[in-house]
Amino acid sequence: MENTSYKKDRPQLSENEILKNKDFNAALKNAAPKGNAFLKSIKYWGTGGVATIAIIASIYLFNNKTNIQNDSPNENFTYQPTDGLSQLTAIKPPFLEHDIAYEVFEIDCSKDAQIITKSGTIFSVAKNSLTDIEGNPITGIAEIHYRELRDPVDFFLSGIPMEYDSAGTTYTFESAGMLDIKAFQNEAPLLLAENKTIDFEFNSTTSDDGFNFYSLNEETGVWSMEDQCINVENEEAPQTQNKTTAPSIATQQPITPIKQNKVKYSLNLAVNKTDYPELEKYEGTIFEINESAEKFNPVVYKIQWENAVLSDSKIKDNYTLKLTREDSSIYLTVYPVVKDAYYKKAIAQYHKEMVAYKKNSNNNHDDFDAYEDDSDLSVSAEINNEITGVFYSNSKRRVTLASVGFGAVRRTFRLASLGVANCDMIQPPMRLPNLIAKKKTVDKNGKDLKVKNYYVANLQRNAIQSLTNTGGIKYYRRGESVAWFVGEDGFISIAHPKQFENIKNADALQFHIYPTRQGIDVLRDLMASK
Amino acid sequence: MNPQTSEHHFSAKQLSSEEGDIKRAKKDLKHFNVLYDRYYVRIFQYIYQRVQTESQAADITSDTFIKAMENLQSYKFMGVPFASWLFRIARNEVYLQHKKNSKIRQVNFSTDDISHIAEEIEEVTKNRTMLVVDAIKDLNSEETELIEMKYFEKRSYAEIASILNINENNAKVKTFRVVQKLKAIINP
The missing domain is CATH 1.10.10 (Arc Repressor Mutant, subunit A)
Structure with a gap:
């Protein structure tokens, strides 16, 4: 390393020696908080101070009472390592605290292992498949760290590059699902032995054709296409027949739709809900497993059940689902929730019915509480085996079950090495964001924003592009775009899809500024609404 | 080389207490002294490992805490120790000193x-x-x-x-x- 000296056995300073350098008052005196310094400046008070105060006040309110004091970010300061310090890995999550978490599985290296992940992906690690970093076989327990990245928000939060270079041209990936798998023993990374593979039945995000298999060099960020065929099996469950519109319930208080929590296990029971009108109310209703009642073992997904009975549960708004086969049966406590993609529609329906209900009942009900999603992950586990038959509930309400199934798309492939792999399709030029919004970008209050780097996602495609702002924000010709960037303060500024519908008539592109957590939730909701 | 005392893993109670310290410091920087006292030695040791002299370490440590105070309003508590943020600033400061002032980067080992x-x-x-x-x-x-x-x-x-x-x-x-x-x- 240049300009470096290497010093052996330099005497250490004692704590007392260190502490004699400590002087908080001196540091405090030299610290000039940016907001205060700016507020105190003559220039500030001399040039439209009142107007600026109004803007700051507006931003304050707009940002949901978050504390923004810096009127203009200091471009000279960053906590992120400068270029010379940022080459450790090409994977750079924008918020380490919100990085997509790994699931950790322990396996005995001397035995074959089959792992079922929260998303329903299944993979097999054959015995003696793992070696240490020098290729020596290992024995004992190893940890498998696994995560899936399934939508543009996951890609963004993981910091995994989504560009592919081919013959000097950079393309953007559209993904059918990405995975990151690593193995460790006593914190030491392990490798997959030569001539060994891990077989995947990957729960893909789309049944579309044309996706290839790529692996990432995590150090350089370069993706390589693997010479491998991905088999796609569409396990789409038959849809429930005889869907009817929910009857008007203006005289009954509407049921509050609950949004699916993606970190929880869920089942898609495509039932004929004639005798359970409450389950037919909202389109996209599935069942989440209530693990507070009993711990759920995902192996349930793998078993071919022969029959199932849904009945009322002792727990309010919950149901008991009994799954049986020749030699065994299990009981699950489940409750209805609405899938992400249908949630907005359900909420709209709820509000409409609530207005009618209030009008009829002349009651003063509270307004609907805004939904808050605490989920960090975007994966869900759903049942994928199919059961047909006639179900009877304990309450004698007959339920004809068309099927129990999940519209899963399985992509089967083999991994020859651990790391990051992606089922991807290169986006042809016409699918890239190729229109440019006006150069001026402002916040909600019309105040100019400086945007250096930003992301744009196509809501119709599972793709994200990271771009540098050189003369305007790019967006997609077709489909809905959402663009966002991260400020130095960690706030996320988002240009909502509606912005892009009428951008031609707008004189500026407006960004809404959110605190990090809220911004992530907003992005997730936008992706779910696609 | 003496090992750093790793206090990276905080209990929920400690984290909650630290969040309170940060909030108080945001309201009035005088209260930053609690965080300054808590992390001064660790940040100094980190920097001293990477420079040639004690006085360089003292200067960069001071700069690190000044930067932290100046930018405290933009700090978002994310449920991890405040030290992580301080170390990132310290790392950046060492790098800047090394690059801008042509200081020699020192690697100390036993x-x-x-x-x-x-x-x-x-x-x-x-x-x-x-x-x-x-x-x-x-x-x-x-x-x-x-x-x-x-x-x-x-x-x-x-x-x-x-x-x-x-x-x-x-x-x-x-x-x-x-x-x-x-x-x-x-x-x-």
């Missing part, structure tokens, strides 16, 4: 540290200390940093990851790759 690495890479020759030190000289700045933090400062992978702003698995894999690189340099 004979024991080198022996530890030698054992890790199964180097048993008599002059192994010299071989390992020479090999470290061939590493780039980021690779050296990983070796410093893991073997000279005895930091956990979680702490290394948080300082470098990468995920823990990446920190593990990258460190082991560097160790492999050292081995390859010594035994080409």
